[in-house]
Amino acid sequence: MPVGKIFTLVFLKRNNSVLLGLKTRGLGEGLWNGFGGKVEENETVANCARREVEEECGVIASDLKQIGVVRYDLDYDKSADVVHIFTCSKFDGFEKPSEEMNPIKWYKYTDIPFEQMWPDAPKWYPFMLKDKYFSARVIYTDKNTIKDSIIQEFGSLSNALKLAQ
Numbered sequence: 465m466p467v468g469k470i471f472t473l474v475f476l477k478r479n480n481s482v483l484l485g486l487k488t489r490g491l492g493e494g495l496w497n498g499f500g501g502k503v504e505e506n507e508t509v510a511n512c513a514r515r516e517v518e519e520e521c522g523v524i525a526s527d528l529k530q531i532g533v534v535r536y537d538l539d540y541d542k543s544a545d546v547v548h549i550f551t552c553s554k555f556d557g558f559e560k561p562s563e564e565m566n567p568i569k570w571y572k573y574t575d576i577p578f579e580q581m582w583p584d585a586p587k588w589y590p591f592m593l594k595d596k597y598f599s600a601r602v603i604y605t606d607k608n609t610i611k612d613s614i615i616q617e618f619g620s621l622s623n624a625l626k627l628a629q
C-alpha cells in the first residue's frame with residue numbers, strides 16, 4: 465500500500481503523567497491524543513513536531529526525542545499513513561488549550577483514557593510511556609476496527625524506523 469501522509473505525534477511528560485488534548489476537529493475528532501500533525505513540504509519531522517506542539521498546546525519543546533514510528537494501513541482508504549512518535553520532558557512556557565486541542569489535561573500513566581482514544585493507542589503506549597524505541601504496524605478495516613497489528617521493541621531508533629518503511 466502506498467504511503468500517503470506523514471504525521472508527527474508528541475507526548476509531553478511530567479512526574480509520571482502525560483499531557484493529552486481532546487481533538488476538536490478533523491482526523492480523530494472527539495478523541496484524546498498527543499500533539500502533532502502533518503509534516504509540511506520542506507519541513508523535517510523534528511521541526512514539524514516542535515511546531516505542532518507550540519501551535520496545539522503553547523509550549524516550546526526543548527528535548528524532543530523520537531522514540532518510535534507507527535505505520536497505519538487503512539484498508540478503507542487504500543492508503544497508508546506514517547506517524548513519527550516523540551516524547552519530551554523539558555519545555556518552556558505554560559501549557560494551554562488551542563482551537564484544535566481543547567481541553568488539555570495531564571493524565572497519570574495509570575489513568576490514561578484509552579476508552580476515548582484511537583483503538584491502536586493501548587497497543588503501543590506502554591513502549592512510549594517507558595521511552596522504549598519501537599516500531600508498530602496497524603491495519604484498520606474501518607476507523608473503529610483493527611484487523612491486525614505488530615509492535616516490536618528495538619535497541620535504537622534507526623532500527624525501529626526500518627520496519628515502518
Ligand SMILES: COc1nc(N)nc2c1ncn2[C@H]1C[C@H](O)[C@@H](COP(=O)(O)OP(=O)(O)OP(=O)(O)O)O1
Nearest residue numbers: 471472473490491492499500501502536547582584
Ligand atoms: C489511524 O490511527 C491513528 N491513531 C493515532 N493514535 N493517532 C493518529 C492516527 N492517525 C493520525 N493520528 C495522529 C497523527 C497526528 O498527530 C494527528 C492528526 O493530525 P491532523 O490531521 O490534525 O494534522 P494537522 O496538520 O494538525 O491538520 P490541520 O491541517 O487540520 O491543522 O493524529
